[in-house]
Amino acid sequence: MNREEILVEVSHLKKYFASRPGFFRKRQTVVKAVDDVSFQIHRGETLGLVGESGCGKTTVGRTIIRLYPATAGKIVYAGLDITNFTEKQMFPLRKKIQMIFQDPYASLNARMTVGDIIGEPLDIHGIAAGRQRKEMIMELLNKVGLSPEHASRYPHEFSGGQRQRIGIARAMAVEPEFIICDEPLSALDVSIQAQVVNLLEDLQSKLGLTYLFIAHDLSMVKHISNRIGVMYLGKLVELASSNDLYQNPLHPYTRALLSAIPVPDPDTADQKQRIILEGDVPSPINPPEGCRFRTRCRHARTGCGESTPEMKEVEPGHFVACYLAHDGYSG
Amino acid sequence: MEKLPVFGISPDKFKPLPAGIKETIKSTRQGETYWQDARRRLKQNKLAMLGLYTIIFIILLAIFGPVFSPYSYSDQFLDKQGLGPCKEFWFGTDTLGRDLFVRVLYGARISLAVGFVASLINLTVGVIYGGIAGLAGGKVDNIMMRIVDIFYSIPLILYVILLMVLIGPGLKSIFIALGLVYWMDMARIVRAQVLSLKEQEFVMAARVLGADSKRILFRHLIPNCIGPIIITISMNIPMAIFTEAFLSFLGLGVAVPMASWGVLASDALPAIRSYPHILFFPAMAISITMLAFNFLGDGLRDALDPRLRK
Numbered sequence: 001m002n003r004e005e006i007l008v009e010v011s012h013l014k015k016y017f018a019s020r021p022g023f024f025r026k027r028q029t030v031v032k033a034v035d036d037v038s039f040q041i042h043r044g045e046t047l048g049l050v051g052e053s054g055c056g057k058t059t060v061g062r063t064i065i066r067l068y069p070a071t072a073g074k075i076v077y078a079g080l081d082i083t084n085f086t087e088k089q090m091f092p093l094r095k096k097i098q099m100i101f102q103d104p105y106a107s108l109n110a111r112m113t114v115g116d117i118i119g120e121p122l123d124i125h126g127i128a129a130g131r132q133r134k135e136m137i138m139e140l141l142n143k144v145g146l147s148p149e150h151a152s153r154y155p156h157e158f159s160g161g162q163r164q165r166i167g168i169a170r171a172m173a174v175e176p177e178f179i180i181c182d183e184p185l186s187a188l189d190v191s192i193q194a195q196v197v198n199l200l201e202d203l204q205s206k207l208g209l210t211y212l213f214i215a216h217d218l219s220m221v222k223h224i225s226n227r228i229g230v231m232y233l234g235k236l237v238e239l240a241s242s243n244d245l246y247q248n249p250l251h252p253y254t255r256a257l258l259s260a261i262p263v264p265d266p267d268t269a270d271q272k273q274r275i276i277l278e279g280d281v282p283s284p285i286n287p288p289e290g291c292r293f294r295t296r297c298r299h300a301r302t303g304c305g306e307s308t309p310e311m312k313e314v315e316p317g318h319f320v321a322c323y324l325a326h327d328g329y330s331g
Numbered sequence: 332m333e334k335l336p337v338f339g340i341s342p343d344k345f346k347p348l349p350a351g352i353k354e355t356i357k358s359t360r361q362g363e364t365y366w367q368d369a370r371r372r373l374k375q376n377k378l379a380m381l382g383l384y385t386i387i388f389i390i391l392l393a394i395f396g397p398v399f400s401p402y403s404y405s406d407q408f409l410d411k412q413g414l415g416p417c418k419e420f421w422f423g424t425d426t427l428g429r430d431l432f433v434r435v436l437y438g439a440r441i442s443l444a445v446g447f448v449a450s451l452i453n454l455t456v457g458v459i460y461g462g463i464a465g466l467a468g469g470k471v472d473n474i475m476m477r478i479v480d481i482f483y484s485i486p487l488i489l490y491v492i493l494l495m496v497l498i499g500p501g502l503k504s505i506f507i508a509l510g511l512v513y514w515m516d517m518a519r520i521v522r523a524q525v526l527s528l529k530e531q532e533f534v535m536a537a538r539v540l541g542a543d544s545k546r547i548l549f550r551h552l553i554p555n556c557i558g559p560i561i562i563t564i565s566m567n568i569p570m571a572i573f574t575e576a577f578l579s580f581l582g583l584g585v586a587v588p589m590a591s592w593g594v595l596a597s598d599a600l601p602a603i604r605s606y607p608h609i610l611f612f613p614a615m616a617i618s619i620t621m622l623a624f625n626f627l628g629d630g631l632r633d634a635l636d637p638r639l640r641k
């Protein structure tokens with residue numbers, strides 16, 4: 001497999017949500033959920049996307065899969081510019097791009113049996129009917145570690161982890177090549193998280209899938225991702241291979257996130273200094289001028305407020321958007 | 332460390348299960364379904380169950396009662412006018428000597444037909460209209476709901492009078508008038524439900540799979556509105572029945588010799604001093620039916636929508 005082949009290319013993607021002016025609020029407010037984000041995903045790799053709650057990770061995923069129309073920017077999938085595709089044009093691509101959702105309780109229709117949930121993609125795309133459909137459902141259930149007799153049950157009879165498996169089976173039914181995993185673990189117990197991660201990795205190595213793996217803390221994406229992007233307030237601030245990001249985090253925000261991961265060994269834990277972020281995340285309606293992180297950054301200088309730092313490749317394959325890091329923390 | 336016996340059972344009585352069995356045990360956890368849960372809650376509600384049984388009883392009476400009655404609703408016994416309740420005529424006779432019991436039963440048929448038509452319109456026009464407005468959202472939704480607002484602001488009585496002029500009095504114009512009015516509550520409720528449901532992840536999942544709007548509406552959204560739909564229907568049926576009785580009472584509805592409860596009550600008025608029982612029985616029928624539907628409706632609302640319970 002050609003690791004270098006670019007499957008998904010997102011350039012200067014913006015997604016603004018406009019709230020309509022209300023009765024009392026005459027001015028329209030705009031939430032800049034995603035503001036000028038660019039990255040590429042290579043075929044067969046897993047790109048992790050991390051950031052605090054509300055920084056726009058879900059919005060990136062949903063805009064790529066065309067659940068939301070993009071405000072600006074370009075989304076290219078396998079050489080096809082899908083940014084302005086109609087629903088009809090998207091239809092064949094619906095078989096190639098799939099999504100696994102954050103909330104295993106809200107992502108399954110409570111009024112449908114598990115068999116019908118998993119069978120729905122087969123019906124929509126006319127993949128199988130009758131006996132063949134039944135067999136495929138059984139096979140899919142098997143693939144995700146559930147048993148065939150589960151097909152006639154309703155979602156509420158299952159635990160969170162089992163439901164997430166049903167969601168995975170539904171996504172797998174169309175045999176996709178690219179799956180956006182939107183925090184598939186965040187609603188699960190730690191013990192179950194490992195099972196689901198293993199299942200996803202298993203499927204990836206067997207089927208050569210490409211993942212965009214969204215999570216809100218770094219510890220979870222570390223071993224599933226080849227590369228990791230860090231988001232803050234609608235912007236990508238650092239992008240590097242997982243090892244580089246761990247060994248040599250360059251953005252002050254990434255450093256803070258990494259320092260928050262608990263270390264099992266008490267000796268190293270003592271040495272490690274926790275960087276505690278002060279203040280709250282500013283509102284995406286009114287983000288700070290210049291670098292968005294500067295209001296919480298210990299290294300902020302006067303220049304940080306003047307213009308927004310661009311993503312720059314400071315080391316091969318290691319991009320960061322921070323003036324300090326661009327200067328090598330010298331100034 | 333020595334293992335302690337648990338509740339007096341020694342630890343060697345416990346054997347590890349083979350791995351396969353463990354998974355099956357975990358997965359056979361059988362929760363109560365939404366419907367089982369709702370049924371249990373409804374059964375606990377005595378008034379609602381009383382209402383339900385009463386409604387079933389009224390339906391059976393309306394269907395089979397007249398068949399077994401020796402009289403028809405228009406048979407006159409000129410020598411037995413204004414009789415009080417007796418063995419021969421359970422509810423007595425009216426001023427024209429007709430058996431009141433069989434006439435009240437016929438009235439039940441009309442009332443139930445009215446309720447049936449109202450719920451049919453609710454289910455079809457109301458649910459689909461509201462569903463489409465909610466799913467489409469934006470401008471379409473805005474226009475569709477403003478249309479509802481306009482219809483809503485016109486009083487029912489105006490429709491009825493217009494229809495009287497156009498078609499003439501009778502069951503048909505009542506049905507049409509009800510049809511014009513009794514879908515709007517449902518449309519509003521379904522629309523509100525759909526608006527919030529369509530942001531949920533299972534709908535997103537369906538869209539990501541390539542489902543079209545029709546599939547999303549009929550497979551995903553409407554089935555998830557069933558609770559509010561049933562509640563709205565159970566509240567609208569008695570309202571429709573009462574409206575028919577009221578209109579007929581005013582002389583704008585069913586015409587004689589057909590016997591709707593409203594007509595019966597209105598017929599009784601001129602002779603109310605001498606024969607009060609002629610008013611009493613249809614009024615009782617209306618009241619009991621209203622109460623039964625309202626009890627059931629309240630019970631259904633509590634049973635189907637756990638958030639509304641105190």
Ligand SMILES: Nc1ncnc2c1ncn2[C@@H]1O[C@H](COP(=O)(O)OP(=O)(O)OP(=O)(O)O)[C@@H](O)[C@H]1O
Pocket residue numbers: 017018031032033051052053054055056057058059060216284
């Ligand atoms: N449909 C929407 N309409 C308006 N604003 C929205 C919408 N969806 C998201 N937002 C806003 O956009 C911002 C980013 O939201 P998003 O859901 O992408 O964050 P997230 O990183 O996925 O967070 P979480 O970790 O909590 O899932 C938030 O401020 C949110 O309020």
Ligand SMILES: [Mg+2]
Pocket residue numbers: 057058059102182183
């Ligand atoms: Mg999210």
